[in-house]
Amino acid sequence: xxxxxxxxxxxxxxxxxxxxxxxAVEATARSVFGRxxxxxIRTPIIEHTELFVxxxxxxxxxxxxxxxxxxxxKGRSLTLRPESTASVARAFVENGMTSWPQPxxxxxxxxQFRYERPxxxxxxxxxxIGAELLGxxxxxxxxxxxxxxxxFLQELGFEDLVVLVNTVGDEASRxxxxxxxxxxxxxxxxxxxxxxxxxxxxxxxxxxxxxxxxDREQLEGAPxxxxxxxxxxxxxxxxxxxxxxxxxxxxxxxNRLVRGLDxxxxxxxxxxxxxxxxxxxLVGGGRYDGLVAALGGGAVPxxxxxxxxxxxxxxxxxSFQRRFVPASPTTVVAVGEVSPMAALALAEELxxxxxxxxxxxxxxxxxSSMKRADRHGVERVLLLGEExxxxxxxxxxxxxxxxxxxVLRDRLAAVLTSxxxxxxxxxxxxxxxxxxxx
RNA sequence: GUGAGCGUAGUUCAAUGGUAGAGCCCUGGAUUGUGGUUCCAGUUGUUGGGGGUUCGAGUCCCCUCGCUCACCCCA
Numbered sequence: 001x002x003x004x005x006x007x008x009x010x011x012x013x014x015x016x017x018x019x020x021x022x023x024a025v026e027a028t029a030r031s032v033f034g035r036x037x038x039x040x041i042r043t044p045i046i047e048h049t050e051l052f053v054x055x056x057x058x059x060x061x062x063x064x065x066x067x068x069x070x071x072x073x074k075g076r077s078l079t080l081r082p083e084s085t086a087s088v089a090r091a092f093v094e095n096g097m098t099s100w101p102q103p104x105x106x107x108x109x110x111x112q113f114r115y116e117r118p119x120x121x122x123x124x125x126x127x128x129i130g131a132e133l134l135g136x137x138x139x140x141x142x143x144x145x146x147x148x149x150x151x152f153l154q155e156l157g158f159e160d161l162v163v164l165v166n167t168v169g170d171e172a173s174r175x176x177x178x179x180x181x182x183x184x185x186x187x188x189x190x191x192x193x194x195x196x197x198x199x200x201x202x203x204x205x206x207x208x209x210x211x212x213x214x215d216r217e218q219l220e221g222a223p224x225x226x227x228x229x230x231x232x233x234x235x236x237x238x239x240x241x242x243x244x245x246x247x248x249x250x251x252x253x254x255n256r257l258v259r260g261l262d263x264x265x266x267x268x269x270x271x272x273x274x275x276x277x278x279x280x281x282l283v284g285g286g287r288y289d290g291l292v293a294a295l296g297g298g299a300v301p302x303x304x305x306x307x308x309x310x311x312x313x314x315x316x317x318x319s320f321q322r323r324f325v326p327a328s329p330t331t332v333v334a335v336g337e338v339s340p341m342a343a344l345a346l347a348e349e350l351x352x353x354x355x356x357x358x359x360x361x362x363x364x365x366x367x368s369s370m371k372r373a374d375r376h377g378v379e380r381v382l383l384l385g386e387e388x389x390x391x392x393x394x395x396x397x398x399x400x401x402x403x404x405x406x407v408l409r410d411r412l413a414a415v416l417t418s419x420x421x422x423x424x425x426x427x428x429x430x431x432x433x434x435x436x437x438x
Numbered sequence: 439g440u441g442a443g444c445g446u447a448g449u450u451c452a453a454u455g456g457u458a459g460a461g462c463c464c465u466g467g468a469u470u471g472u473g474g475u476u477c478c479a480g481u482u483g484u485u486g487g488g489g490g491u492u493c494g495a496g497u498c499c500c501c502u503c504g505c506u507c508a509c510c511c512c513a
Contacts, residue, residue, distance in 0.1 A: 006504075009504085009505095060511090061510075061511045061512075062511085062512080065439080065510090065511090066511075066512085083513085112513075114511095114512080114513090116510090116511080116512085117439080117440095117508095117509095117510095118505090118506085119506075119507060119508070119509095120506080120507065120508090121512095121513080122511095122512075122513080123513095126513060127513085128513060130513095195510065195511095206511090211509090211510090211511095259512090260511065260512060261512095277507080277508090278507085278508065278509085279511095279512070279513075281512065281513060282513075283513075284512075284513060306513060307513075308512090308513030309513080310513075311513060312513090333472095335471050335472090336470095336471060364466090365466095365467085365471095366471050366472055366473095367467090367468095367471090367472065367473075368465095368466075368467085368473095369472085369473090370472050370473035370474095371472095371473050371474085372473085373473065374473040374474060375464090375473085375474095378473095381472085381473080383471070383472075385471060386471095387471090395471090395472095397472070397473085399473060399474080402472095402473090402474095404472085
C-alpha cells in the first residue's frame with residue numbers, strides 16, 4: 001500500500017458506477033426544477049471571506065469554526081464556500097438581477113466546503129443541490145418552493161421523509177422573542193450546558209434545538225416563539241400552512257425548529273430521514289427577506305433550500321437506482337489474422353451511428369477476448385474474422401442467451417439499437433456450442 | 439476542538455511472542471474462431487510510520503499519522 005498520496009481529509013472519490021446514479025439524481029433535479037422555470041446558476045467555489053461573515057452571520061458555527069479559509073498570494077482572505085445562498089445573493093446583486101423580471105428563480109448543483117471532523121454523512125467537501133427564489137414575498141412562493149422540493153423527492157422515490165416547518169418571524173418578532181427567551185433563561189443560566197450558556201449571549205434562539213437533556217429540561221415552560229410573532233409574521237405563516245394544506249402536502253409544524261444561519265426570516269424548514277445516523281438532515285432551507293439588502297442590493301425578499309446530495313444518495317430508494325442501470329456496451333473483436341485495426345474501424349463506424357461499443361485493441365486469443373468481454377459486463381460481441389471481412393458481414397453473439405447470428409455490416413447499427421435484436425438477426429446456425437445456458 | 443473504536447495484499451479477513459497466509463478480484467493458459475462453471479499457473483505487502491521491551495514483535499508498551507463513529511453543529 002503506497003502511502004505517498006492520499007485524499008485530503010474529509011474528501012472522497014466518487015467512482016463509477018455510482019457516479020451514474022449521481023448524474024441521474026442531478027438530471028432529475030434539472031428536470032423538476034425546470035418545470036418550475038428555475039434556471040441554473042454557477043457561482044465560484046471561492047469567495048471573499050467577508051461575504052460569508054456578513055451574510056451567514058458572525059455568531060454562527062459555520063463562520064465561527066467551520067470555514068475553509070486561507071490567504072491567497074496577495075494576502076487576501078478567501079473562503080471555500082460553506083453554502084451557496086450567500087454566493088447566489090451576491091451574484092444577484094453584482095449582476096444587476098434586481099432589474100431582471102421578478103421574481104428570479106435559480107438553482108445550483110455543486111460542492112461546498114466546511115472544515116469539520118468528518119463523520120457519517122458529513123464531509124469537508126460535500127455536495128448540495130439548491131434552489132433560490134428571489135423577489136417574491138408571497139407566502140404562496142414558500143408553498144410553491146416546498147411543493148417543488150417535494151416533487152423532486154417524490155420522483156426519486158422517497159416515501160417516508162418528514163418535512164418539518166416552522167417560522168422564526170420577521171425581525172421585530174425575533175427581537176421580541178429573543179428578549180423574552182433571554183429573560184426566561186437567564187435565571188436558569190447555571191443549569192444550562194456550557195454551549196448553551198455561551199449561546200445565551202451570542203445566539204439564544206439556538207438553545208431551543210439543543211440536544212442536551214439538561215437543556216431540554218430547562219426549556220420546559222419557556223416562552224413560545226409563536227407568542228411573540230407580529231400579526232404580519234403570524235399571517236404569513238398561517239397562509240403558508242393553508243397553502244400546503246390546500247395542496248395536500250404532508251408536513252409537521254415543529255416549533256422548536258430554529259435554523260443555524262442568521263439570515264433566516266419567517267418560514268424555515270428541514271427534511272429529515274431515518275437511516276442517516278446522527279446527521280439526519282437531508283434538506284434545510286427558509287426565507288431570507290433581509291439578505292439581499294444586507295449585501296447592498298435593496299429590499300429583495302428571498303427563499304431557498306439546500307439538499308445534501310451526499311446524504312440523499314445514502315438513503316436513495318433502490319427503486320430509483322434500478323431505473324438508471326447504464327446500458328451494456330458491445331465489444332468488437334478481430335479474429336484470426338484480422339488486425340485489431342479492423343475492430344477499431346468497425347467500432348468507430350458504429351459509434352458514429354450512436355452505438356456504445358468497446359474495441360478489443362490487443363491481439364489475444366478469441367477465448368481470452370470473450371472472457372474479457374464477459375467480465376466487462378458486455379452483452380453482445382461482434383466477431384470480425386476473415387470470413388466476415390470477405391462477405392461484408394459480422395458475427396453477432398448475444399452473451400446472455402448464447403444465441404449467435406450473422407448480420408450485414410450495413411444493418412449492424414439498426415440491429416444493435418433494436419430492443420429485440422436477435423429476432424432480426426438472420427437466425428442461421430447458432431454458435432459452435434450453440435446451447436443456451438440461461 | 440473533545441471522546442471512543444480500528445489500522446495486515448486491490449478487497450474481505452487469518453496468523454498461542456517463533457518462516458506473513460487464505461478466499462475473492464486481477465492477468466495468462468487448458469493446441470485450429472467462442473465467454474459464464476471447472477482446472478492450472480502467476481502478480482501484489484517496508485503488517486500505516488517511528489521508537490522501546492525481547493534471543494525473537496503483525497502480536498506487548500509509548501509516540502505519531504490515518505480511518506470510522508459520536509459530541510458540537512449542520513447538508
